[in-house]
Amino acid sequence: MAEQLLWNVGISLIFVGFVIALIAVFWLVFSSAKGGKGKVKGGGAIIIGPIPIIFGTDKESVKIILLLSIILVGLLLILTVFWPNIFR
Numbered sequence: 001m002a003e004q005l006l007w008n009v010g011i012s013l014i015f016v017g018f019v020i021a022l023i024a025v026f027w028l029v030f031s032s033a034k035g036g037k038g039k040v041k042g043g044g045a046i047i048i049g050p051i052p053i054i055f056g057t058d059k060e061s062v063k064i065i066l067l068l069s070i071i072l073v074g075l076l077l078i079l080t081v082f083w084p085n086i087f088r
Helices: 002-033 059-086
Strands: 043-048 051-056
Touching: 043 059, 051 059
Parallel strands: none
Antiparallel strands: 043 051
């Protein structure tokens, strides 16, 4: 039961990731076709254990990635502590 739930959640998250990436590509293509001048900004995080390593092209991107990685590490710690009690 729990394994099937995890499998479904994992596949769903992969699918949502591909859909978001596809929407971002179409958005970029349509905004450049309108003659808009686009700036590329971005960032990322590598989470090793509870420690995030964050990088980005500007301060705004780094702040957003930092906030998201703190939330992710918090969820990871909560799930690690409470996981045995979830499926009782």
